[in-house]
Amino acid sequence: MLYGLLLLPLLVFLGRRDKGALVRLSVLLPILSALLAPLLLGQMAGPFRLDGVGLFYLLLTDLLYAVIALFARGYFSEEEAWRFYWAGGLFLGAAHGAYLAHNLGVLWIFVEGSTLASALLVYHKGGARVLEATWKYLMLGSVGIALGLIGVILVYALLSGATLDWREARALVGSANPEGLKLAFALLLVGFGTKVGLFPLQAWLPDAHAEAPGPASALLSGTLLNVAFYALLRYTALMQAAGLFPFASGLLLAFGLLSLLAAGFFLYGQKEYKRLLAYSSMEHMGLAVFALGLGLPWLALFHTLAHSLAKTLAFLGASGILALSHAKEVGRVGGLFRSLPALGVPFVLALAALGGLPPFPLFFAEFKAVEAAMRYPLLAAWYLVGLGLAFAGLLGPMTQMGFGPGRPWKAQGLDLWALWLLLAVLFLLGVRPPVEVFQALEVVLWTQ
Amino acid sequence: MEVVNTLVLAVLATGFLMVSRRSLDAVIRLYALQNVLLALVSFGLAKGELHFVLAGLALFVLKGVAIPWYLFWLLDRLEVSHEVEGYLSVSFSLLLAGLLTALAFRVGAVFVLPEAPLPQGVPVALSLVLLGMLSMVSRKKAISQVLGFLALENGVFLLALSESHGLPLFVELGVALDAFAAVFLAGVLIFRIKGEMGHVDTARMRALRG
Numbered sequence: 090m091l092y093g094l095l096l097l098p099l100l101v102f103l104g105r106r107d108k109g110a111l112v113r114l115s116v117l118l119p120i121l122s123a124l125l126a127p128l129l130l131g132q133m134a135g136p137f138r139l140d141g142v143g144l145f146y147l148l149l150t151d152l153l154y155a156v157i158a159l160f161a162r163g164y165f166s167e168e169e170a171w172r173f174y175w176a177g178g179l180f181l182g183a184a185h186g187a188y189l190a191h192n193l194g195v196l197w198i199f200v201e202g203s204t205l206a207s208a209l210l211v212y213h214k215g216g217a218r219v220l221e222a223t224w225k226y227l228m229l230g231s232v233g234i235a236l237g238l239i240g241v242i243l244v245y246a247l248l249s250g251a252t253l254d255w256r257e258a259r260a261l262v263g264s265a266n267p268e269g270l271k272l273a274f275a276l277l278l279v280g281f282g283t284k285v286g287l288f289p290l291q292a293w294l295p296d297a298h299a300e301a302p303g304p305a306s307a308l309l310s311g312t313l314l315n316v317a318f319y320a321l322l323r324y325t326a327l328m329q330a331a332g333l334f335p336f337a338s339g340l341l342l343a344f345g346l347l348s349l350l351a352a353g354f355f356l357y358g359q360k361e362y363k364r365l366l367a368y369s370s371m372e373h374m375g376l377a378v379f380a381l382g383l384g385l386p387w388l389a390l391f392h393t394l395a396h397s398l399a400k401t402l403a404f405l406g407a408s409g410i411l412a413l414s415h416a417k418e419v420g421r422v423g424g425l426f427r428s429l430p431a432l433g434v435p436f437v438l439a440l441a442a443l444g445g446l447p448p449f450p451l452f453f454a455e456f457k458a459v460e461a462a463m464r465y466p467l468l469a470a471w472y473l474v475g476l477g478l479a480f481a482g483l484l485g486p487m488t489q490m491g492f493g494p495g496r497p498w499k500a501q502g503l504d505l506w507a508l509w510l511l512l513a514v515l516f517l518l519g520v521r522p523p524v525e526v527f528q529a530l531e532v533v534l535w536t537q
Numbered sequence: 538m539e540v541v542n543t544l545v546l547a548v549l550a551t552g553f554l555m556v557s558r559r560s561l562d563a564v565i566r567l568y569a570l571q572n573v574l575l576a577l578v579s580f581g582l583a584k585g586e587l588h589f590v591l592a593g594l595a596l597f598v599l600k601g602v603a604i605p606w607y608l609f610w611l612l613d614r615l616e617v618s619h620e621v622e623g624y625l626s627v628s629f630s631l632l633l634a635g636l637l638t639a640l641a642f643r644v645g646a647v648f649v650l651p652e653a654p655l656p657q658g659v660p661v662a663l664s665l666v667l668l669g670m671l672s673m674v675s676r677k678k679a680i681s682q683v684l685g686f687l688a689l690e691n692g693v694f695l696l697a698l699s700e701s702h703g704l705p706l707f708v709e710l711g712v713a714l715d716a717f718a719a720v721f722l723a724g725v726l727i728f729r730i731k732g733e734m735g736h737v738d739t740a741r742m743r744a745l746r747g
Binding site for chain 2: 216217223245
């Protein structure tokens with residue numbers, strides 16, 4: 090059955106080049122797999138196994154994918170839709186593989202697979218800027234992940250070549266050489282961190298996210314970054330099992346904080362709104378890594394959930410704005426809140442959510458992180474500086490695009506209710522964050 | 538074991554030559570040779586274990602024959618000069634390559650794990666990784682960056698062989714498949730870059746900033 094779940098997304102190729110069929114398959118297949126997945130919890134098949142944490146990300150990815158695929162119906166024309174849905178199917182398959190993998194080597198293979206599939210998503214139709222962005226993404230992503238593979242090999246060798254199986258590795262890792270493990274973790278953090286978009290390895294991220302077609306940007310930011318982050322979660326848990334969490338924590342805190350501060354500076358004075366959102370992804374992945382470094386995996390998981398929802402909403406909104414206005418710059422878009430509320434209200438509120446304003450869940454997550462960081466006042470202070478910078482960077486574009494001067498447009502042919510749906514979920518999560526669920530997931534991650 | 542040692546040194550020599558040659562055809566041939574040598578290392582370590590023979594064969598077929606063939610085909614179809622264009626002169630590249638190799642041998646000891654079956658291979662593997670990175674950042678043609686990535690990837694393969702008898706076969710095959718898909722995708726992109734911009738010079742791709 091697990092193999093079925095793995096291959097389900099590839100059935101989208103049955104739709105051939107017929108747009109209607111592709112949309113139906115791309116919406117129904119992830120929903121079907123989301124319904125099927127909870128039944129398979131705890132099952133094993135070969136190198137695959139589904140546990141709570143894998144299930145959480147699988148459901149998140151599937152449901153967001155379905156929403157994005159539906160939204161993309163109005164975004165792509167008849168002739169170019171197939172590129173998006175085919176590449177999307179490959180990408181979803183790779184993401185399924187990564188979340189189902191119960192083997193460190195297989196996890197690596199699918200993370201790299203998701204890089205290749207998402208390069209196709211970025212490329213889409215081509216053009217000079219897109220080619221440049223795709224080339225950069227492919228080269229940097231591949232080199233980064235190759236360094237990650239060195240880390241995987243070292244872990245395997247440190248376990249005396251006995252196993253790559255996740256659960257067996259956790260049991261054996263306690264007797265492995267700690268110095269070697271530290272080296273391996275540093276390489277793994279650099280490798281998967283490149284894909285998560287941690288500073289200073291993020292060079293590909295703003296280009297790829299800004300140049301990809303809108304719905305693809307939403308997929309990259311809302312679901313792809315999580316794939317690499319999930320690998321980091323697994324390896325951090327492995328370090329914890331080996332009794333080396335303090336070492337891992339130091340690296341994670343440093344990379345997380347640096348990414349936050351760097352993103353804060355980049356957000357400042359960024360003229361294109363899609364690049365703005367890309368740097369905001371870098372900021373929030375940095376925050377999630379920071380939460381993990383604080384020893385609060387539940388908070389890191391919650392942060393990625395809130396970020397995925399808010400960022401998908403923001404990128405879908407941005408792609409709607411781009412499709413209607415054909416303007417990439419913040420300064421050329423304005424007055425959305427009143428002239429086009431169906432699109433403007435959820436988009437502006439998504440920016441507010443990403444800026445960490447209450448009542449949205451990222452406010453709750455950031456508040457909890459500051460609370461925990463208070464143990465080290467200097468760390469908490471830098472964290473707040475970074476948050477302030479990032480918020481200031483988003484505030485300007487938010488007011489300009491929401492309330493500033495600009496020409497009004499008419500919305501045509503876009504499924505804008507998808508945005509309202511995401512906004513409603515985001516609001517509910519902010520008002521009533523399901524902390525217990527995430528703490529249960531933390532137990533799964535830390536012990537199984 | 539002596540034979541394997543000699544082979545490992547020969548692998549290092551191909552890595553070095555790949556940095557210094559100025560003709561893309563020569564670099565691709567050296568890459569093919571490097572894979573044949575690595576396959577032989579894999580056979581040499583086998584001692585009757587089937588998994589090494591299969592991994593070596595897969596390496597030979599995929600990376601020793603298929604990828605070089607694809608790269609030659611690409612180069613022919615692209616109608617660009619077969620000269621490696623870099624930012625560095627040959628002598629300076631060689632000097633840097635020498636320094637990187639020395640560095641790899643110097644820090645290699647840290648990477649050698651107690652039970653490594655082929656400890657001599659570890660510094661060579663690290664050298665290949667560093668030399669591959671050097672090729673990637675110091676060269677302008679998109680295709681020579683792909684070659685740099687492939688050399689780097691070979692370094693990772695040799696590291697797996699040296700540290701722990703190689704990864705399990707199905708992981709190894711998955712990794713090789715990923716590399717093959719990446720090269721294929723890169724090839725398609727190079728075609729499009731040539732079609733769109735009329736050159737394959739990544740140094741001139743600088744529309745995206747900030």
